[in-house]
Amino acid sequence: MKKLIVAIDGPSGSGKGVLAQKLSEIFHLAYLDTGLLYRAVAYKLLQNRSSLGKITEALKIAQNLKPEDLCIPALRADKVASFASKIASSMDVRTALLKFQTDFIKNALITDQGVILDGRDIGTKVLPEARFKIFLTANLEVRAQRRHKELQDRGIKSIYSDVLEDMRERDRRDCERDESPLIPAQDAYVIDTSAMQINEVVDHVVRYISKRSGATG
Numbered sequence: 708m709k710k711l712i713v714a715i716d717g718p719s720g721s722g723k724g725v726l727a728q729k730l731s732e733i734f735h736l737a738y739l740d741t742g743l744l745y746r747a748v749a750y751k752l753l754q755n756r757s758s759l760g761k762i763t764e765a766l767k768i769a770q771n772l773k774p775e776d777l778c779i780p781a782l783r784a785d786k787v788a789s790f791a792s793k794i795a796s797s798m799d800v801r802t803a804l805l806k807f808q809t810d811f812i813k814n815a816l817i818t819d820q821g822v823i824l825d826g827r828d829i830g831t832k833v834l835p836e837a838r839f840k841i842f843l844t845a846n847l848e849v850r851a852q853r854r855h856k857e858l859q860d861r862g863i864k865s866i867y868s869d870v871l872e873d874m875r876e877r878d879r880r881d882c883e884r885d886e887s888p889l890i891p892a893q894d895a896y897v898i899d900t901s902a903m904q905i906n907e908v909v910d911h912v913v914r915y916i917s918k919r920s921g922a923t924g
């Protein structure tokens with residue numbers, strides 16, 4: 708049977724991570740959360756107390772990244788996310804991380820029934836050949852509310868107005884950078900999740916993929 712290749716893109720808080728994880732389980736696909744790659748580089752730089760100016764150091768880290776570097780819980784912190792989005796504007800870092808992603812895809816297509824990646828440039832740059840490209844979006848306030856609630860549920864102190872401003876700033880950087888900006892691929896299926904629960908989004912996309920691929924979840 709033909710391998711299933713799925714690209715998921717969208718801004719933070721759009722639900723893309725949960726969607727990709729669920730689809731990987733349902734369709735038995737190898738899954739890579741590519742945001743973790745940028746976060747891992749940012750985290751290591753922060754640990755080394757390096758400034759963004761040290762792009763050569765960022766590049767060295769990106770070139771030597773190992774799968775186990777993606778498993779650190781501290782990568783989830785907003786401070787790391789914000790630094791990651793700054794590093795993500797470097798073409799050299801992106802090229803090094805693209806190599807990690809293409810290696811992952813090559814292996815996955817040998818060992819698994821298919822592959823799913825989520826990020827910002829998957830449909831446009833990393834998997835332009837993907838059979839399914841889903842671009843999730845939602846308005847800024849809704850996404851900030853989701854993030855604020857998630858932090859509170861995890862017992863982390865959170866101020867909504869700060870979350871909103873951080874997200875606005877990260878959106879601006881991710882959408883306006885020259886290299887691989889966050890933008891739907893021309894052939895992407897764009898879904899606005901502002902008024903949807905995540906389980907509705909998952910059900911909708913599972914039906915969409917099943918109907919068109921013959922794959923069953």
Ligand code: DC
Pocket residue numbers: 719741742743745746788791792795825826827828829877881
């Ligand atoms: O998806 P995330 O929030 O974990 O991503 C963190 C940052 O990494 C994001 O703000 C921009 C960058 N990123 C990117 O530029 N390209 C990707 N494919 C994934 C993430």
